[in-house]
Amino acid sequence: MSKKKLRRSGAKIMASLILLLGSLSYIMLLAVLNGSLGFVAAMGVTVFGALGVAKALGESIALSYGLIIGLAVGCGLLRGGLRYIEQYSNHYIAFRLLAVLRDKIFGALRILCPAKLESKQKGSIIAMITSDIETLEVFYAHTISPICIAVIVSVAVLLFVGFVSSPYLALVALVGYITIGIVVPLISSGRLKESGVKYRAEFASFNAYFLDSIKGIKDIVLNNAGEERKAEVNRRSDELLKETKRMKHRTTRASSFTELSVSLFILITLAVGILLVHYKMLSVGFMIVGVVAVFSSFGPVIAVSALPGNLTQTFASGDRVLNLLSEQPAVRPIQNGKKFDYENLEVKNLTFGYEKDVPVLQNICLNAKKGEIVGIVGESGCGKSTLLKLLLRFWQKDSGKIEYNGIDIDEVDSDNLLANVTMVSQTTYLFDETIEENLRIAKPDATQEEIENACRLASVHEFIMTLPGGYKTEVGALGDNLSAGEKQRIGLARAFLSGAELILLDEPTSNVDSINEGIILKALKEQKRKKSIILVSHRESTMAIADRIYKIKDGIITEAK
Numbered sequence: 001m002s003k004k005k006l007r008r009s010g011a012k013i014m015a016s017l018i019l020l021l022g023s024l025s026y027i028m029l030l031a032v033l034n035g036s037l038g039f040v041a042a043m044g045v046t047v048f049g050a051l052g053v054a055k056a057l058g059e060s061i062a063l064s065y066g067l068i069i070g071l072a073v074g075c076g077l078l079r080g081g082l083r084y085i086e087q088y089s090n091h092y093i094a095f096r097l098l099a100v101l102r103d104k105i106f107g108a109l110r111i112l113c114p115a116k117l118e119s120k121q122k123g124s125i126i127a128m129i130t131s132d133i134e135t136l137e138v139f140y141a142h143t144i145s146p147i148c149i150a151v152i153v154s155v156a157v158l159l160f161v162g163f164v165s166s167p168y169l170a171l172v173a174l175v176g177y178i179t180i181g182i183v184v185p186l187i188s189s190g191r192l193k194e195s196g197v198k199y200r201a202e203f204a205s206f207n208a209y210f211l212d213s214i215k216g217i218k219d220i221v222l223n224n225a226g227e228e229r230k231a232e233v234n235r236r237s238d239e240l241l242k243e244t245k246r247m248k249h250r251t252t253r254a255s256s257f258t259e260l261s262v263s264l265f266i267l268i269t270l271a272v273g274i275l276l277v278h279y280k281m282l283s284v285g286f287m288i289v290g291v292v293a294v295f296s297s298f299g300p301v302i303a304v305s306a307l308p309g310n311l312t313q314t315f316a317s318g319d320r321v322l323n324l325l326s327e328q329p330a331v332r333p334i335q336n337g338k339k340f341d342y343e344n345l346e347v348k349n350l351t352f353g354y355e356k357d358v359p360v361l362q363n364i365c366l367n368a369k370k371g372e373i374v375g376i377v378g379e380s381g382c383g384k385s386t387l388l389k390l391l392l393r394f395w396q397k398d399s400g401k402i403e404y405n406g407i408d409i410d411e412v413d414s415d416n417l418l419a420n421v422t423m424v425s426q427t428t429y430l431f432d433e434t435i436e437e438n439l440r441i442a443k444p445d446a447t448q449e450e451i452e453n454a455c456r457l458a459s460v461h462e463f464i465m466t467l468p469g470g471y472k473t474e475v476g477a478l479g480d481n482l483s484a485g486e487k488q489r490i491g492l493a494r495a496f497l498s499g500a501e502l503i504l505l506d507e508p509t510s511n512v513d514s515i516n517e518g519i520i521l522k523a524l525k526e527q528k529r530k531k532s533i534i535l536v537s538h539r540e541s542t543m544a545i546a547d548r549i550y551k552i553k554d555g556i557i558t559e560a561k
């Protein structure tokens, strides 16, 4: 993560985030309403107290002492109940939101998959799923409502003080609210915003580096690069600490500035109150009521003033999440597209490059039909895996045609495509579940018999039976102990189990010995009667089973056998 600027303005981020809220906004409204009433009720306790004092000083107040005390106590009780509802709705929103946001992010990742995720830093996605979402939860549950509450309560107090006590006192309070709630935060927010964004960037970059180092620990040890890595981790950690300190320092300075302003405005209110009494523009009793009301009303604006520290982080998080949500996928899934039952594949003049004007494949022509094994050879990096990914529409082709039963791939329903075509890639990922569950992702309702048959075909059944729990063995319990060849054969078993009629194999035998290679090849030969198999391999012994072989060189394909 570089220290890049936000793409959107704060206001835009806030507006977009609120739009994301959807129907939860009604509950938010309830929380704001309760919060405002709660604050007013809390102030009611002191204000009714002041009214009592004013009455004792001889002001004509149309309420009896009993009623005043009753109202003060009532306000106190009401405050409790309202606070409860406010907290309840805020927490409800918070938890619902975490779920809604995670759902949206996973939805976005699902569409970006797999093309865009090849290049995205995994660390920053993990940071997004964990800390960014938490930050946004804070925004919704503890940022928007304080701002609304501050506005509502302040207006209520201004009206009350203006009409019951004195418009001058109300004016002082108004200037106070604007200073504390808007001017002070604006002055400090520039710097806070900057350090907030920096801090988040530093945090994400540290996470990504650390995660990367843990993933690559084997290669670090092998290359004896531990000391350098450690030094770099320390350096980045120091950097992060420095940034944290800087941010805390600025936050503290901003909050002491706020406290100072509050004290200042309390003094000014008192001074104005005394002057008003001195010039006989206000009675002592109503001066006390007005001044007490203003004193007790700064809470909500102080809460707003304390926000910028959070807000800057929120904006950075919000910006990142919104960026992800608006990121255009390399390929859009096709829903309700055309369906087919695989019979043949015809690739015509296919051209593709990951970047514009740098074609990896040019004018590729190739065909395959049921009952044959098609081989693809070529030097490392010539685009063999790329071609297989294009056949699955993991990337969008630049030009040419990829036709299944005569239907171009860009018109085929995405789910239908994956039901017909599957791939065993160069590395098979095993989830931290049992072997059986790992196989079952290819066909969730597979019977035990189907699973075992697929494993026999892939020459991995015998091996699984030697594991302590057989098919029920947890992959996690084996640690990293499955060999590359064993993983590869489990990947192959998945492909057989899936029932796909076109199987793309990217180096299926690169990690297995010649005995197992023989078994796998025999299985492929048996399978080919009902299916098409496209096979990428360097091994001549593997290529021997291909009916036809294509060779890719400098992006151009030629049929070789």
Ligand SMILES: Nc1ncnc2c1ncn2[C@@H]1O[C@H](COP(=O)(O)OP(=O)(O)OP(=O)(O)O)[C@@H](O)[C@H]1O
Pocket (backbone or CB within 6 Å): 118, 119, 354, 355, 360, 378, 379, 380, 381, 382, 383, 384, 385, 386, 387
């Ligand atoms: N996601 C990507 N973004 C940009 N370039 C990529 C991406 N994936 C692969 N490439 C590049 O495209 C070219 C073809 O890569 P590809 O993986 O298809 O080669 P390959 O023939 O399968 O090689 P190997 O035999 O080593 O597996 C390479 O130059 C590679 O660096």
Ligand SMILES: [Mg+2]
Pocket (backbone or CB within 6 Å): 384, 385, 386, 426, 506
């Ligand atoms: Mg490859």
